[in-house]
Amino acid sequence: MIGDPPGPPRRRLSAGQVLALQRAVGNRAVTGVVRPVAQRVAIKDPKMTETLYNDERSSTGKATAKKFEMDPAYDMTRTGDTGADVTVRIQFLNQTRDSNGNYSDKPKEFRASDERRAWAKETAEGAVKKWNGRLFLVGEGTNPVTKTTTKKRLPLTFNSVAVFGLNEPYHNRVIVYPKSVVAGSPGQPIDAGNWYMNKGKSYDGDDKLIAAHEYGHLIGIPDEYSQSNEQLNALIHQAAPANAPSAMAAIDRITVERMVFSSLAQRLVRQLDATMPTISRAFRAQRAQVKQKMAAAAGAAIGSALIVDQLRANLSGASTAAMAAHVPDVVARDTTTKFNEVLQAGKGVEAGFSARALADEIRIGYISALRTLRGGNVAVAGLGNVSIGISTAVRKSGIGRSANAQAAGRFAQAEVGPPGLPKVMPASSLAGQISGLPGTWAAAGSLLETGVTPEAFTTAMLAILKSASAAPATPPPPGAHARPKLATTQALEDRAFRMISNAASGAARQVAADLVDASIAPIMTVSAADLGARISAEVNRVMTTPPAGIPALGPADPNMAAVVASMKATLDKDKAATAGTGRDPLGAGNKKKVADQDVTYDYQGLMGSTPKNSPDETALRVDQFNPIVAHFNHDLLSAGETPFTAEVK
Amino acid sequence: MPPAVHRLATFTWQTPAPTSVDEELAIFDDGSAWFVVRGPRTATPAIGTYRCEPAKADHRALASAGPGTTRFDPRQPAAGGADAKLRATADRVASSARETPDAVATFYVRALDSGGSGRVSGSGPLALSLQVVASGTRAVEFRLDPEGSAVLFGHDGQTLTWSDLPRLASGFVTAEAVELGGVRRTARIEPGDYALIAFDLPAPAGASVVSARVAGWLSSAPPDESEPGRFELLTEDAPLAS
Numbered sequence: 092m093i094g095d096p097p098g099p100p101r102r103r104l105s106a107g108q109v110l111a112l113q114r115a116v117g118n119r120a121v122t123g124v125v126r127p128v129a130q131r132v133a134i135k136d137p138k139m140t141e142t143l144y145n146d147e148r149s150s151t152g153k154a155t156a157k158k159f160e161m162d163p164a165y166d167m168t169r170t171g172d173t174g175a176d177v178t179v180r181i182q183f184l185n186q187t188r189d190s191n192g193n194y195s196d197k198p199k200e201f202r203a204s205d206e207r208r209a210w211a212k213e214t215a216e217g218a219v220k221k222w223n224g225r226l227f228l229v230g231e232g233t234n235p236v237t238k239t240t241t242k243k244r245l246p247l248t249f250n251s252v253a254v255f256g257l258n259e260p261y262h263n264r265v266i267v268y269p270k271s272v273v274a275g276s277p278g279q280p281i282d283a284g285n286w287y288m289n290k291g292k293s294y295d296g297d298d299k300l301i302a303a304h305e306y307g308h309l310i311g312i313p314d315e316y317s318q319s320n321e322q323l324n325a326l327i328h329q330a331a332p333a334n335a336p337s338a339m340a341a342i343d344r345i346t347v348e349r350m351v352f353s354s355l356a357q358r359l360v361r362q363l364d365a366t367m368p369t370i371s372r373a374f375r376a377q378r379a380q381v382k383q384k385m386a387a388a389a390g391a392a393i394g395s396a397l398i399v400d401q402l403r404a405n406l407s408g409a410s411t412a413a414m415a416a417h418v419p420d421v422v423a424r425d426t427t428t429k430f431n432e433v434l435q436a437g438k439g440v441e442a443g444f445s446a447r448a449l450a451d452e453i454r455i456g457y458i459s460a461l462r463t464l465r466g467g468n469v470a471v472a473g474l475g476n477v478s479i480g481i482s483t484a485v486r487k488s489g490i491g492r493s494a495n496a497q498a499a500g501r502f503a504q505a506e507v508g509p510p511g512l513p514k515v516m517p518a519s520s521l522a523g524q525i526s527g528l529p530g531t532w533a534a535a536g537s538l539l540e541t542g543v544t545p546e547a548f549t550t551a552m553l554a555i556l557k558s559a560s561a562a563p564a565t566p567p568p569p570g571a572h573a574r575p576k577l578a579t580t581q582a583l584e585d586r587a588f589r590m591i592s593n594a595a596s597g598a599a600r601q602v603a604a605d606l607v608d609a610s611i612a613p614i615m616t617v618s619a620a621d622l623g624a625r626i627s628a629e630v631n632r633v634m635t636t637p638p639a640g641i642p643a644l645g646p647a648d649p650n651m652a653a654v655v656a657s658m659k660a661t662l663d664k665d666k667a668a669t670a671g672t673g674r675d676p677l678g679a680g681n682k683k684k685v686a687d688q689d690v691t692y693d694y695q696g697l698m699g700s701t702p703k704n705s706p707d708e709t710a711l712r713v714d715q716f717n718p719i720v721a722h723f724n725h726d727l728l729s730a731g732e733t734p735f736t737a738e739v740k
Numbered sequence: 741m742p743p744a745v746h747r748l749a750t751f752t753w754q755t756p757a758p759t760s761v762d763e764e765l766a767i768f769d770d771g772s773a774w775f776v777v778r779g780p781r782t783a784t785p786a787i788g789t790y791r792c793e794p795a796k797a798d799h800r801a802l803a804s805a806g807p808g809t810t811r812f813d814p815r816q817p818a819a820g821g822a823d824a825k826l827r828a829t830a831d832r833v834a835s836s837a838r839e840t841p842d843a844v845a846t847f848y849v850r851a852l853d854s855g856g857s858g859r860v861s862g863s864g865p866l867a868l869s870l871q872v873v874a875s876g877t878r879a880v881e882f883r884l885d886p887e888g889s890a891v892l893f894g895h896d897g898q899t900l901t902w903s904d905l906p907r908l909a910s911g912f913v914t915a916e917a918v919e920l921g922g923v924r925r926t927a928r929i930e931p932g933d934y935a936l937i938a939f940d941l942p943a944p945a946g947a948s949v950v951s952a953r954v955a956g957w958l959s960s961a962p963p964d965e966s967e968p969g970r971f972e973l974l975t976e977d978a979p980l981a982s
Contacts, residue, residue, distance in 0.1 A: 147811030149749065154811075186951070190831065191824040259963030275761070275814040276779045278830035317813070328763035360967060405917070451926040455883055455957050455968055464971075483809045554938075555919050561852050561869050561938035562915035568848040570873040574915055590917040599918025601910050604925035 096194035131168040132726040136311050136718065138162050142677040144691045145317035152484030153687035158677040159282070163311030164262035166536045167719070169245070169727040175228060176248040177719065179309045182261035183211040183253055188268075188285070192278040198266065200257055207267045210288050212253040218302035219249040221697060221709045226716060228723060230735030244738070247719075251306060281305070294448065300697075300708065307698050310577055312715050315694035319676070320346070320662070321669035323477065323692040329674070330714045331473030338471045340634075343662065346479055346690055350658035351651075352464045352623070353481040355499050358489040359622075362503040363457050363628045365510030366522035370453060371446040372512065373526040374607065377539075378444050381606065382531065384543040385436035385599050392546035392552055393426055393595060401553055402426065405513055405560040406587055410577040417580060421587045435592055439599020443607070452607050453525065460615035464623045475710055485661065485689050489654075498653035505650070506622070521618050528610045542606045551605075552598035559590065629655045661689050713737045745770045747964050749806025751830040753781060754815050755778075760972050761814055765834050766962045767802045774962035775837035776882045778971040781814055788844030788880050789960045792867045800811035801829050812928035818836040841876035843960040845929060848873075849891070849952045849975045852938065862961035865940040866980070868953060870905075870938070872912055872922075873928040882971065883926045884908075888955035894977065902953075912937055926959055 139161040144154035169175045184198040185207070201208050222700040228245040250344050254261050273279065274287035281287055281301060282382035290301065308314075315326060324339050331338070392398060399422055406418045442448065468476035504510075508522030516523040534541035567573050577583045629651050632644055668686035669676060676685045693700040696710030724734040745768040755761040762779030774791040796804070805826055812827055852867035868891065874880045886905045893900050911922035912935035920935050921927035929935060952975045957968040 145813040147752075147809060149805050149810040151807040152808050190828045273782070277828055277835075280814060357967075364966070409915070448925060449969075451883075451959065452924075455926070458957070458968065459885065483811070550909045553919055555913050558869070558910065558913035558936055558938040559915055559917035561867075562913075562934070562936055565850045565852050565869060567934060568846070568871050568873050570846065570875060570932075571871075586916075593919070595919040597910065597917065598914070600919060600925070601923070604921075608924045679797070707827070 105550050122498050129168055130727055131166055132722070134163075134165050134167055134722050136163045139311060139313065140675055140678045141313040142498065142675050142685070143314055143317040144319050144322075144688050147483060148687055151548070151687045152487060153482045153689050154319075154480075154691045155687050156319075156677055156685045159314075161308045161311065162263060163309060165310055166262075167722060169723070171233075172243050172245065173729065174246045174248060176250055177310060177722065178250040179263060179306070180254055180259075180261045181211075181309070182253055182257075182259065182264045183207070183213050183215075183267050184264060186266040188266075188278050190278040192280065194266075194526060198257070198264070200713070201255060201267075207269060208255060208289065211255075211265070211267050211286070212426065214286065214299070214302045215251040215253040217299040218306040219251045220299065221303035222249040224712075225711060225740045227738040227740070228720065228735040229550065229738045230728075230733055232729060232732040235731050243735075245735070247737075249306070249310075263307075282308075288731045303709070304697055307715075311718050312698050313396065313674070315696065315699035317480075318692045319426060319669050319688045319693070320666050320690060320692070321672055321676070322674055325674045326694065327471060327474050329717075330475075330712050335473055338473065342469060342471065342477070343666075344630055344634050345466070347634065347655065347659050347662055348623075348626050349466055349479055349481055350466075350485050350662065350690065351626050351630065351654050353486045354489040354495065354654055354658060355502065355622075355626075356461050356464075356489070357486065358496075358499045358503040359456060359461065359507060360454065361490075362500075362507040362510070363454065363521065364450070366508045366516075366520075367446075367450045367453070368512050369508070369516055370522055371449050371524050374449050374529050375444055377448070377529040377532055378440060381444070381539060381543065381603060382437045382440045384539055385440050385548070385602065386433040388543055388545045388600060388602070389433075389436040389547040389595055392548040392598070393591065395545075395549055396655075397549055397553055398556070399423075399426055400588070401556040401560070402591065405590060406555055406577070406583065407559055409563055409574070409585060409586065414577050414580070414583050417583055418587075421584055425584075425587045425591050434693045437597040439511075439596045439601075440603050442596075443600045443603030448604070452604065453611060455520075456608065456611050456615050457618075460612075460619035461622075463619055464626075474694065475712065476593070478693045478700070480691040480693065481651050482689045482691075483576075485658070488657070488661075495654055495657040498650045498657070502648070502650035502654065504619075521614070524614050524618075525611055528614070538606060538610050542609055545600055547605070548598050551601040552594050555594045555597045555601075556590070558593070625651060626655070630659075633659060665689055713739050743813060745772070745963055747807070747962070748803040748811040749836075751802070751805070752809060752811045753834075754779075754811055755781075755814060761832065762969075762971070765802075765830055765837070766801060766964075767806065768962070768964075769803075771796075771799055773799070773802070773833050773837055774842070775834050776958075776961060776969070777838075778958055778969050780973055782838075783880055783976075784846065785883070785954075785973050785975045786844050786846040787958055788876065789842040789962065790837040790840055790844070790876075791842045792840050793832070794833045794836065798829050798833050801826065802833065809980070843876045843878040843880040843931075844874065845880045845882055846873045846875065847871065847952070847954050847973065847975050848978065849982045850978050851950060864943060866950075867940055867941040868937065868950065869936040869938045870912075870954070871934065872927075872929060873934045874931050876931050878960070879928045879930045881926055881928050882922065882956055883924075883959070883968070884911075884922050884954070884956040886923065888972070890953045891941060891951070891974075892951045893944045893980075894954065895925070895946055895948045901946050903941050903944075906939050906941065908937055910937070920943055922956075926957075943980075948980055950980055951975045951977045 141159050142156050144156050146155050148155040185201050186198040187195050189195045194445050226247040228247055231240055231242045233240045268287045268290045274281045274290040327338055402422045403418050407415045471477050490494050490496055503591045508516050508520035516526055531537055577586055633655050665688050672681050672683050720737050747766050748769055748885055749767040751765040753763040760779040761781040764776040766774045771793050773794050775793050777787050780786060848871040850869050852869055886908055889905050890902045892902045908923045910919055912920045912927055914935045920929050955972040958971045959968045
């Protein structure tokens, strides 16, 4: 590790000393003291630990805590009132890890020709770009002579210096792995001490963003993802002003809402599966009128100029130059005399209305609609955006024989409908509403009338033909083979007929699928939104309504109430088990047994976890710099200055 | 019909967005291991199911961790000791399964008039295709979520801009104009088949490569799973024409 650096001597005079100096030797000497000079200190914090709930344990299905270490060290330099900088000297070396992540040899220097040298230098320099231009140290100083007070705003610049010699002084050591080692493969996770040229797919696509995140650890800023409720609470207190109202009550409500949804979701989809025979029967009963309408649409579409022109283009592209001259005649003949649109339309509708195809469409439509209830990030005042992760234990809590699972089962049956082919399907249930849809198709202005049209058929068939023509126009991807050109009249005629038949049949299937999709999508959307509103209402009833106000809310759905109570109890238990353990429950100061957690939270920012290219990607907060500011105030304040604070842009 | 085999243990590798790794190894009582990739951590832009029969000792070690799910975060090292050994075994079996695809779809994006590698000038529409190649021993079944997917344009290693997929009027199509589904209905693609969807987008100025974030629902699954699972992957960069 680096020792005290050689640098300009530190000049720390009190206001009284400056005044005495002025009296003794005059203003010129005083000016010499207060002019901008570089003061440098070596910062070496004690080894830090952090706790992340980033794995799930099989026996509990919950997130389990693990401890990680950091070793922050850097130089901090102040140049008068013009600025300050933080410099980390990173020693980059070569070493090998086994599949358990342990080092299996001693660190060595890179050979002079090793491409890792240039990569490491560029990455180290790039790491600080996300940090620079964003942090200022703000304070004020009183001139001991004139007694005037000046506001000061020092830009804090971050530097990262790459060194490659085993014996060169450094603050932190980083092992760099060659392209042949993929980050994220067994035993090869990226962390502050291990960087990878080949980051694989486990990590974000931006090397500089990863390096910027790891640079944060080198200057003592811990991770802010995979946090327990208690850790998030501590983070909020660290970030928010001391007198700000706590945001945790609101986060807890949203957390319970998402737990309730997660507990119900799988049960709801299974219940919809159980009602599928009723739904399929209702749709399949209308096949005849859909086929009739589809045949009419196909007949009008196939002879259209748009389709004929596209067919000519497809066949010309697939033929030898000699055969291309025959294409117009073949297309004209096949689009008028040879083609049987009734047959192709019927085939397409049959395929689109098979029990399996309908079940697939309806199931995925419902899962997609429910997915919206998983919710996005939660904006936390004073902190930023936070995402919420729900454990497997909660997601599976609606299945099985527990009291919660039984309540979830009863709720799902009332919500979706009874299984099998019941004599009467409640019209208000989800399955009842979906089953009632095909019965509306005979009416004027119905989705059948507006959806199965020559225009819709033409659009689908044209899209199919365009995609088919694109296949030979681009080199096939790995694993696929190019087809030979059509070189005989027979081959051309066969291909033309197959192409028209295939495209027409495919268009009928797509238009039939679109009819089902357009019919069910609004019902699914409304059903999911209604479910979300009811979950939210019940959670609010339990967690915010004072006892006196509850009668005014009317009777609760007993099954929903039971699931909400169960999830709230689960969260309360997790909170009680970790109460008071702060940001680092596995740290040296905490003696409490660390319990697995049903919910984890990710701060959305540079030191947390965030979708690529989102505005949160490089988010930083003032409180993350508290230790650096404390070092500055302890070691680098000038005479007459009050402690500085951080300002993040 | 209930499955003929029973699951003994499950292991998952997961990371949050943006990497969204989502891989699952399921150990069954017939000695088999099924590996499901819904968010790959390797460079291959493939989703689907893989199957292998691990060594008996590995099978026993993994089965003993059941019946619940053990989740690993590939961004962090194993905790050490028994945990590390279990993870190493699960990793080894997953790697082995990856060699024997069961029902796998690999996605690519190509500019249809590709050939150059210069930068797009930014005028007129760009003809692109989303391509899929199926491999394995069974048809792979999936459905795209066009709203969750996007086309990314980049230059010099950085994403310049991105675009939603346009409304797609059909699913994946073979050179013979056979429509295999995938858009608003489930695609079923036999091993060895190659199909694509052609579409146009406005050309962004300055872009030299194109890739896609492809999201949707994977219906192919181990024998005891019937619900489709969400998938998401990022295709490789493909050059744009100058």
